[in-house]
Amino acid sequence: MSGVLHWGATMAAPLLRWTLRRRVGRGKEDPARLREREGFGAARPEGRLIWLHAASVGESLSILPLLAELGRRAPAVDFLVTTGTVTSARLLPTRIPPELRGRVTHRYAPLDVPEWITRFLDGWRPDVACFVESELWPNTLLACAARGIPLALLNARMSQRSYGRWRSLAPGLARRLLGGFALIAPRSAEDAQRLAALGARELAAPGDIKLAAEPLPADPAKLEALRGCIGARPVFLAASTHPGEDEQILAAAAELTSRWPALLTIIAPRHPERGAAVSALAGGAARRSEGKLPGVAAVYIADTMGELGLFYRLATCAFIGGSLVPHGGQNPLEAARLGCPVLFGPHMENFADASAALLAAGAARRVPDAAALAATLSGMLTRPEEAAAMGSAALHVVSAATDLPGRLAGAVLALLPGKAAGQG
Known part of the structure; x- marks a missing residue:
């Protein structure tokens, strides 16, 4: 199944480029940053780098308390945050805590095409990769695993509908992908049960990080x-x-x-x-x-x-x-x-x-x-x-x-290989 997905995504790359250009015309993509969708635009800082990927506005804003806690506990670590929507790209930088703005870089996430993912990972070389909620992109996860990058799935969500699809269409692939995570923090007990049934092993205690978000700001x-x-x-x-x-x-x-x-x-x-x-x-x-x-x-x-x-x-x-x-x-x-x-x-x-x-x-x-x-x-x-x-x-x-961002930050930082997290 993974080989089919690899070659299928590779063959679909020209169509995906055409789709991206069409989305530009509808305001769904940023024309000035379109190449980021193919993995270009790396500007990796020196030292340790944690990559966090969140699909859209809600997911990206939900990780802000975690990001703040990671920054406080690991002052020598920098962060790459990727999202997939224009709205999130515009809003996220305005919500980053001031003390972290020099340490957080935003990029549009590359699409799940092997060549594009390879380019992205070659350029950024993350020390840990964290995916939020239900972002299970097979080629991306398999490429990270092949490089030995520790993987975390945070606020992990598996709806009943998605569970049924994975179980009936690709149970082996689900088991392989979920088994590659060193940390899975489920959003709820129900999500934990479905993830475990599909092959997840390293399950933390359930907890919804969206409960811990800061109140929306107001001028x-x-x-x-x-x-x-x-x-x-x-x-x-x-x-x-x-x-x-x-x-x-x-x-x-x-x-x-x-x-x-x-x-x-x-x-x-x-x-x-x-x-x-x-x-x-x-x-x-x-x-x-x-x-x-x-x-x-x-x-x-x-x-x-x-x-x-x-x-x-x-x-x-x-x-x-x-x-x-x-x-x-x-x-x-x-x-x-x-x-x-x-x-x-x-x-x-x-x-x-x-x-x-x-x-x-x-x-x-x-x-x-x-x-x-x-x-x-x-x-x-x-x-x-x-x-x-x-x-x-x-x-x-x-x-x-209130204690969830701290617990998740500790678990993510424990995945950093080598030196202590605060030493970079």
Whole structure:
């Protein structure tokens, strides 16, 4: 199977180049950095180097506490962080702790083509390679193993669907790939069971590193400007919405404003480029990307990047997008970490454990549709003490993993061959 994947990816390289160029035209790739996808652009620093790969925004931001702890414990070690999306590449550098910015380099991850991976590894020569969640790229992992690079799988995730596919289509390859990791830190007990059934051996105690992330930041001056504009109005935030949800959000908001005329509904689309379309659905609502403030309007479109921290701090309650449509939901912990009561729809498969923990603690409520969303929000606006209790419960949930970054950092640094980690 590994030989088939090797030659298959090699033969597919011309098609992959064409696909990358097409993605440039859709804004999905950075044309100035496209060669990084083929493994070019190495600029390895002297000394020890730990490589961490995270697929996109959520995964890359989740490792920031781990990165900070690694930097504190190993002052002579540098870090390479790779991701696969333009959004993550833009946002991650702004979130790196100031004391680490000279020690962290970002690159786009090379695609899983043997020649491209070889070029990447020849240039960077990482001492340890860490992959986050479900990033099991066969040619990449096998190439690292062939060079003797210690491998770690952090916040390891194996959904029931992925487990079924690996077990039925490539159980031998799954066993070989998972068996090559010196450390696997599963996200949950369920993930640990599935990984073990597929052949994982070096399993650490379960723990979700996304619980340990720092609260989303907010520019104080921008926050003050918004607070001055909004005043005492109650705020309903629909965060990270997907197509097909905005209409439902607006329907719920319209039902509520008949009873709560001062209510401000803020819609933050998951992809800011949808701002114009969402604004049109809302009858030409003001858009933050155009420099406008909410004013006295009933709906405001927050179509900018990296500002959700502002709106969670303003929200009376937050609905988590990607959950009224079958997308699988977005991260509810970002709201919980700021003490914001959480609502979400029936589709939270991507964050099943986090959403279950919030529901069990009374920090969140699940709503099946727009009508239930409106009814639930109305109840929270009528009884603000219940919303406050939900916010307090949310803070309690996310405090449960405060020691996890330290435990993971110690385990990763133990993989560094040779000298003690702090000696470089």
